[in-house]
Amino acid sequence: MQHTITFTFDDKPITVTVPTNTMLSDAAQLAGLDIGQPCGGQGRCGRCAVQVTDGNVRRRSTLRLSPGDVGQGFALACQSVVEGDVSIYVPPQEKIERRLTTDRVVAEVTVPEGYEYPSDQTVRRIHLELTPPSMDDQTDDWSRLQTALRLQANINKVNVSLGLLQTIGNVLRVGEWNVTAVLEYPLEDLEQPVRLISLQPHHVDEYSPLWGCAIDIGTTTVSVWLVDLVSGQVRAQVAEYNGQIVRGEDVISRIMYANKSGGGQELRQRVLDTINELLETACKRVKAKPEDVVKATIAGNSTMIHLLLGIPASNIRLSPFITAVNHPPLMRAGDVGINIHSQASVDCLPGVASYVGADITAGVLSSGLDVAEDVILFLDVGTNGETVLGNRDWLVTCACSAGPAFEGAGVVNGMRATTGAIEEVWVNSDTFEPTYRVIGGGKPKGICGSGLISLLSEAFITGIIDKAGNVNLMKSSSRLRDGAHGGEYVVAWGTESESGEDIVLSRVDVDNLLRAKAAIYAGFTVLADTVGIPLESVSKVLIGGSFGKYINVEKAVQIGLLPDMPWEQFDFLGNTSVRGAYYALLDWRKRDQITEIAKRMTYIELSADNSFYEAFTSALFLPHTDMSKFPSVASALER
Template sequence: MNRVSIHFLPDDVKIEVPYGTLLLDAALEAGVFIRAACGGSGACGQCKVRVVKGSVEALMEEKVHAAARAAGYVLACQTRAISDVTIEIPLAKVGRKVIPRDEAERMRLTARPMESPIVPEPDPMTIRVFMHPPAPATHDNVSDDERLMRTLKVEHEIYPVAAGLDVLKQLPHEARKEDWEFTAYLEVETCHDTHNPWYRLTRVQAGHPSYPSMALAVDIGTTSLWGELVNVDTGEVKARASRYNPQISMGDDVISRIVYALKKDGLERLQTQVVKGINEIVEECLQKSKLPVDCITYMVAAGNTVMTHLFLGLYPKYLREWPYVPAAHNVAPVPASVLGLNLPPQTHVRVFPGVASYVGGDIVSGVLANGMWQDEEMTLFIDIGTNGEIVAGNKDLLMTASCSAGPAFEGGGLEFGMRAAPGAIEGILIDPETFEPMIRTIDSKPALGICGSGIINIISQMLKIGILNQNGKYASDAKTPRIREGRSGLEYVICWAKESGLNQDIVLTEVDLDNILRAKAAMFSGYTCLLDKIGLTVDALDRVIIAGAFGSFINLDHAVTIGLLPDIPREKFLFIGNSSLKGARLACIDRKLYQKSREIAHAMTNVELSEDPTYMDNFMAALFLPHTKVELFPSVQLGQ
């Protein structure tokens, strides 16, 4: 894609961005402050800038007077750069302070986005075979199942094949509907000894299929569900969808879900809820891809151990009682109908195996996708989801632990926290002089709340400009109406009600800050403890791979500033996004990778941090921004 250069004045900052980037996004990335109170939705009219040179394309002009328009003014959030441009930010704004160059530079540093290095060879779990055997005749009147088996063997070299009652009940009908032209669906199994394949007939359908064979990859998160519809023969993702896990109404985190599950009918209700959410995802994916539900031949799901238990209806009680024992990690494929999924009845659902009560199939799936199981490089893999799981090691050794970080970085447990969905405040820049925020929401929707990466950004900046102290408390003497007394102590108003998509001010309270402090302390002490077990410090790491359902990026400098990520060279950080979903997709495309995931799960050694006396000491020491031991974060300069 063509790139264009944007030169911001008076800051004199230049940035290269893709052709067509909105000026507001370019400014945010460059660390150049522009007033933007409505999240970029075009509603507040505050983000006016003047185009000094170059070509732009304005999407909406109503908020700019004709005279101003004539003078080159545009809304930064509604204007795309379509050539190299020079932009002037009005000096009219009181006390606007230019952010120092080096700092702005650092603020642009995000972890390099990383795709999975694993290249699947398309090898579906269920194959589809079009058949047209000769019709029965006097001297060839074998049973329908034998006719099918014979054709598979002779014409396709597919044997041996086992068939269950459900599909055999359908066979006489489907075979004759289109005069012995039909499609057989065969699940590929592997002989334990020889690894030769054998097959299980799971579906027969009249005629030639007019659509590709698809699989559904699902990430069952505590907070969110993510699904992808994948073409099993090409690996192409045809549609994606996500939504909150409907279980949220039964508890924010895994512990409260387990508590709910142990109530009368609780497990059943939780199971029904998550299946409802997945069914909605299926429906959305089918609508988007314009494919019929029949196209789905199997599903692979990855989730943490609690989510996997609740999805399958496995008894979760012993997950949270010492010594934290899961009911099962290795579940044979489950028919979709048994789970209540709206998929073709014999569609089999496989889940990723877990490692321990709090290191589940989502982490195994993530490790499968991030490739650390096959690489030499010493890797730290951090999934900043609801639990905060970490894996350290390489192809020779994989150690894992869970930090009980809680859902703060997924927006859980915060007054206005939300997941990275349209309307979530994701990008934020605070004017160091006026303490006014410049906010950018996902999909330019009026702000509804703040998501994980937004939270990291705002805390880091508040810390740097001194309106937040290192204990996570607001400076009560800050001269801004944005910091005020709220219902539970001081709070900072990120977005006023009138500029938001809500009827109330969006705030960040000190209770929220405390939650985040605990979450980041849990993560930090978790991975330092785990590395300690291997005899390493963070400096020995070749790379840190960050996973999580954040927004589009996590700002490294901000994440280091709050003490969430270790203070090591920034080029070592990679961001893989939702690696659990990526691993599920890989398994959908290549059944050998699903097999591999079982080996990975087996190879991973779990460390129970709660049993480790040093963990709690580490945790207490990390309840400070960035840390009580300042020497651990040499690059963090908190200028006042």
């Protein structure tokens, strides 16, 4: 029996006649329409979704479609057959891409609900009108300022630095006794004096930005958020690889390097350079000057904080792994070497132990895990794969060295999730031809973390690599070849790439990715095991890390990075460390909460016995040596 199919594409209807049981994708081809099928028509990718506007098709698989999608008439062209006359709307490709039920959008940054300036903020801007001096009132400038502070801002005790004191007389007079003071209120003890950070002539607009910055110093990536403390809004987000990376990819190498003569000083300078350049870029973006930034809150792992402050970190590495300081006191930017206002406070958030630093306490704060009723698992997919498990009653944490692969470092064609990074890959299971999406849409420069996850998963599902990660050179495709480090797969030919060089996934990359994912998986399984909590009882898995805008949960499960749980249970939070620093920068209550979190967390040393090693080698396989832990992947492989 013949049926009439009317496709609408680009507002133009095209009609073809096909017999019963014709695949929609074949009918579309007959109509001259090129519906993308990156996975090779296997119903894996969901890219060929079309909308049935009239009539009906039989859907063999709706794997990529939510029930809501199906309700709206969506069907996969490669998985649906014609059974009668039907009208089909073919949506533009880019709209389809995000129709993947497995995708999770990385949480956006919004000002925390209820943020109130100035009451929540420790740094405040105050306008003062001073009575000009006269022959009758010969009070000195400083006392005059103090009097104004007492009478107009109810501040009885105030501290000032010598540098600032040297400029007071001039500022008061230039402003004709109208000045704007930026003050910092004590964080913990209200009896402590208030500190005068800056004094500017004249009154500035009450609603003009008061700049602060939240900084996350990662082993691989440094992120800076520039924040208007008045509105609470993040006005610029910038990130770059940590300049220390040339001296070693992991914290241990850095500690070793710091031990060498002059090494510590060099590493300190390198990270300061990175931070200062990022601050400059961020400030430029909002047309501010770095000196306008009056507060900095810093999160980072313990080693990074030690190196930033020039504190010897060698004992972090040596048993029994003791830091010099878990919670550094408030310091001045000028002393630390961060090029913002020299009197700005630098607040390094408190950590827990050598391998669980402020990046994690900040991450816990931003994830809300410490106030949750149900048990939540929080994973930081970074160079040090930290894991926190718990709820409002208890918190346990561990760290494992995952390497920088998921941050795009230590991978031949890896890069950060910025413009030019391949962030998603689909591979046709018959031809091994890939389809990829590039951040910003231009020519690819490399592959970022989410792209690597997606690529590794596709390579595995399509048989390009076996479960142990060996590239299968027996498959015939010019994209599979013997490279410098054994078998490799060409994702983008030089003709397509920005550099003109082939972009490849090599055996070494696969090994690095396998180790990274195995370390993270092993970390949280051993942690859960140690406290006696079955993974099934975890209500939510929150994931932090420097990924792009989207993460495909299914792919992360397929490679065995994440546990095989319903997709709804995962949430991607992006960089949780800088986010936590941002919350702490804004609100002193949140800042207190981090201190509380650090006190409550119990650190579990994974190297105490063989269980981590066991779990690690078990996870060093795709998706895992124990397939029964990954039923969804087993059924995907059967298909």
